[in-house]
Amino acid sequence: MIIQLFVTLVCVLILFKAFGVYRKKEVRFFTFFIWSLFWILAIILVWQPDLTNYLARFLQVTRGVDAVFYLAFTLLFYLIFRLMVRIERLDQEITSLVKDLALLERKVHDSNKRNSL
Amino acid sequence: MKIAVFIAAYNEEKMIEHVIDDVHTVMSNIIVVDDGSTDTTYQRAEQKGVVVLQHCINRGKGVAIRTATQYALEHGVDILIHFDADGQHHANDIPKLIEPILKGEADVVLGSRFMHPQDSNAPFWRTFMLKGAILFSWIFSGIMLSDAHNGLRAFNRHALKSIIIREDGFTYASEILDEIRRLTLRYAEVPVTITYSDYSLHKGQSSWNAIRIAYRLFWRTFFLK
Numbered sequence: 556m557i558i559q560l561f562v563t564l565v566c567v568l569i570l571f572k573a574f575g576v577y578r579k580k581e582v583r584f585f586t587f588f589i590w591s592l593f594w595i596l597a598i599i600l601v602w603q604p605d606l607t608n609y610l611a612r613f614l615q616v617t618r619g620v621d622a623v624f625y626l627a628f629t630l631l632f633y634l635i636f637r638l639m640v641r642i643e644r645l646d647q648e649i650t651s652l653v654k655d656l657a658l659l660e661r662k663v664h665d666s667n668k669r670n671s672l
Numbered sequence: 673m674k675i676a677v678f679i680a681a682y683n684e685e686k687m688i689e690h691v692i693d694d695v696h697t698v699m700s701n702i703i704v705v706d707d708g709s710t711d712t713t714y715q716r717a718e719q720k721g722v723v724v725l726q727h728c729i730n731r732g733k734g735v736a737i738r739t740a741t742q743y744a745l746e747h748g749v750d751i752l753i754h755f756d757a758d759g760q761h762h763a764n765d766i767p768k769l770i771e772p773i774l775k776g777e778a779d780v781v782l783g784s785r786f787m788h789p790q791d792s793n794a795p796f797w798r799t800f801m802l803k804g805a806i807l808f809s810w811i812f813s814g815i816m817l818s819d820a821h822n823g824l825r826a827f828n829r830h831a832l833k834s835i836i837i838r839e840d841g842f843t844y845a846s847e848i849l850d851e852i853r854r855l856t857l858r859y860a861e862v863p864v865t866i867t868y869s870d871y872s873l874h875k876g877q878s879s880w881n882a883i884r885i886a887y888r889l890f891w892r893t894f895f896l897k
Binding site: 646647649653654658660672 | 723724725728838
């Protein structure tokens with residue numbers, strides 16, 4: 556019972572946080588919707604753990620809780636991979652900006668005819 | 673023929689003037705890329721009257737090379753030499769380095785400290801790590817060299833235009849070898865002298881960094897190519 560209340564509280568807090576960032580337009584509606592769905596589902600499963608047995612049967616796993624863990628791990632690793640790829644892309648964009656800015660500043664400098672090659 | 677020396681500098685206020693003076697004894701065209709230094713590197717290089725490009729934040733040597741290469745190509749440079757800012761390279765190696773390009777025998781020339789090992793004062797553990805790096809870069813690039821990335825290199829215009837560097841950090845050196853193989857560029861090695869000082873050992877690549885570079889190579893090979 557205590558763990559159910561605790562998990563529910565955490566999920567509700569995250570839902571509030573998700574709504575907060577959506578209201579500030581920091582995330583798109585689709586992202587907010589998917590995350591809200593995920594946390595609402597987590598609350599439902601915490602209070603109705605038997606529902607996971609349907610999932611377990613479908614995935615041919617013995618226990619419902621195991622099925623949830625397998626799926627959660629898969630999802631987490633996928634998200635980490637996506638984040639890494641996204642960080643890599645952002646990194647490349649920053650690099651490109653820094654390089655172009657340096658060249659542009661030098662062009663302005665060179666137009667004043669100082670220390671050009 | 674326009675020949676320029678490129679020096680990438682990050683917090684090199686102690687050495688940059690000395691290095692520029694040394695290079696000036698053999699070359700007049702010098703491009704310094706200050707890679708977001710937080711000290712007076714930029715001001716000191718500017719006072720020397722050379723071309724200085726400044727990155728607003730530190731992005732790594734691979735990016736400094738891209739910036740310098742683009743600037744050099746836009747300004748009609750025919751040969752670009754990479755030279756370190758920590759004082760471990762010697763300007764009197766530059767004529768030897770560009771000779772195979774001037775003779776039309778190579779597109780890329782790489783300096784090697786192990787062709788005349790008596791000229792190197794590399795500490796034992798550094799030599800050991802370097803031999804491992806030679807093997808490592810041979811496995812990844814398929815090019816067997818006598819030295820691993822000492823930073824002293826020369827490129828002709830064709831190589832400058834063709835080589836694409838994507839890596840920001842020190843993995844760019846392995847990328848250059850990959851590109852030499854991919855583009856079937858002609859390459860040569862010439863003996864050069866690398867002088868290790870407490871300063872250059874402190875500023876240079878730590879041996880632990882080799883692990884990071886290996887990880888980057890792995891990531892690049894399997895996820896970014």
